[in-house]
Amino acid sequence: MQQNHDVAILVVAAGRGVRAGGGDLPKQYRPLAGRSVLAHTLEGLAEGLPAARILPVIHRDDETLFATTRAELSDAALRQLAAPVFGGATRQESVRSGLEALAGAGDAPEIVLIHDAARPFCSPALIMRAVQAARDKLAAIPGILLTDTVKQIDLGGPDDSLIVATPARQSLRAVQTPQAFRFNLILAGHRQAAENGATDLTDDAAIIEWMGGKVHIFEGDRNNMKITTPDDFATAESRLLSDLPDIRTGQGYDVHALGEGDHVWLGGVKIAHDRGLIGHSDADVLSHAITDALFGALAEGDIGSHFPPSDPQWKGADSSIFLRVAAQRVRERGGMIAHIDATVVCERPKVGPHRDAIRTRLAEITGCSLDRIAVKATTSEKLGFTGREEGIAALALATVRLPL
Structure with missing residues (x-):
């Protein structure tokens, strides 16, 4: 494995996280086993890739919250952390803001990993798989096999409980972050999508797909959960505390x-x-x-x-x-x-x-x-x-x- 000085990790932390509860506090700043969710995420990424630059993309209203999160980080993590940039109204705009900031820094990375702030359990092994997949495949995302049968329903019809198809789950994957790309490729994709008004693409892999490029799947991690609901917070806190007996x-x-x-x-x-x-x-x-x-x-x-x-x-x-x-x-x-x-x-x-x-x-x-x-x-x-x-x-x- 090559050295990681040419790798940057862009952490998308500009969302509001309304489904997670917690009132007006965005979920990435909610406390979880003594630290904010975002602090756990940043610390884990720093430990997993100690030589990488880490760039948070935050909401313009969250500077004070982010300053509090910074205070929760170890000195080692702080040394990797770049000054945050402000995101936009959508995740897609926020990612592009982060990519443009990396491009304008004068030493753009070869590889960029794009990770959700609300995934605090990203393991070092998963991070290294992501870096290698970007080197080998140019664009790759982590995915895990589905264990449940999936049904498609008639969402636009008169009866939205009606099953209309049963896709073969062997060909389906539940995708995660960090999604991994050659930097110049994903930057060009985001710029083209913005110029052409393609603003409703749901993740960064969809940007490459929209361009007509190929995106590969590499092995994800079932422990790499995304915190979305109040139940997720309870599960995540229980996991973190069990590691501190x-x-x-x-x-x-x-x-x-x-x-x-x-x-x-x-x-x-x-x-x-x-x-x-x-x-x-x-x-x-x-x-x-x-x-x-x-x-x-x-x-x-x-x-x-x-x-x-x-x-x-x-x-x-x-x-x-x-x-x-x-x-x-x-x-x-x-x-x-x-x-x-x-x-x-x-x-x-x-x-x-x-x-x-x-x-x-x-x-x-x-x-x-x-x-x-x-x-x-x-x-x-x-x-x-x-x-x-x-x-x-x-x-x-x-x-x-x-x-x-």
């Missing part, structure tokens, strides 16, 4: 003294106050406790061993840096953050009015879905150093799931 819990505790200042940082949120927390960094006691809990769950020391207070580079540092690194370590070990439960102990400021903002910010930093972040607050009934308002304490529990 090592469940661990870590605890974290931190204290910072109150001194002069006009604000405190809690969970990455700046809260106005008549005093400030004192520390080598920004003294975000809540973020520090959660960071320690994550490192504890991984048995990888504590925040001080990773970010020593004796190191001047951390003077006044934003504590989201520490927390983001801890969350990234979970992902680098192939795991997920299942839940974070944290408590702030102080008389003032009141945390309740800021709870939702803190949870949202912690979700952004850690790459977790909001429903996996719990933040509570309590006083110490005027007892102890927190009761005397000499400082603020925070406690945290983090549950992570890892592969064995």
Whole structure:
């Protein structure tokens, strides 16, 4: 097999995914076992073809959602990821936008794989079959044998329950992505289709067929499911969690003294106050406790061993840096953050009015879905150093799931 520097993977992620449920959130950004569907897809593609360029095509309204997905990816995947381009009103327009972006980058690839964002189980073996098929056949798509008998019904007639034909299933295939092409061939096809008003072609193979070209089938993968319905989400999450059977819990505790200042940082949120927390960094006691809990769950020391207070580079540092690194370590070990439960102990400021903002910010930093972040607050009934308002304490529990 040749090196993969001449291969690009175009990921179509501009759809709305209304059949999957989830309200207004497009299905590719819905949480699935701790990360968005799109994050799982991008991570799997990067692992399957480590030298390929990966170009996401997203909806113009989804830049913020995509930024959150980026935060969920490993450093290795981020190195392969190109800046996203905006798609169009149809899948066909979105693919053409991605192809044109690759063509305009100055070093167009020899091979392009075109993959749906909602297929997060694309295996390395399937990816390599796709690359080889494009090299050998110019245009090829993965397909799987049908196990059920297929019936054709009289959809346009007076009785749409009437069976009119039984195609021989031996000659039929259910097709998947990634679909694989020589880049110049599929780019020319999309350009010709657009110029001639052929805008209703259902997949990229249909573009080549419309041109009169030949498209070949290579072996697909039954595990390469497409997430379309709410039931698909349940199935996919069950599969992902079954791969992470090592469940661990870590605890974290931190204290910072109150001194002069006009604000405190809690969970990455700046809260106005008549005093400030004192520390080598920004003294975000809540973020520090959660960071320690994550490192504890991984048995990888504590925040001080990773970010020593004796190191001047951390003077006044934003504590989201520490927390983001801890969350990234979970992902680098192939795991997920299942839940974070944290408590702030102080008389003032009141945390309740800021709870939702803190949870949202912690979700952004850690790459977790909001429903996996719990933040509570309590006083110490005027007892102890927190009761005397000499400082603020925070406690945290983090549950992570890892592969064995």
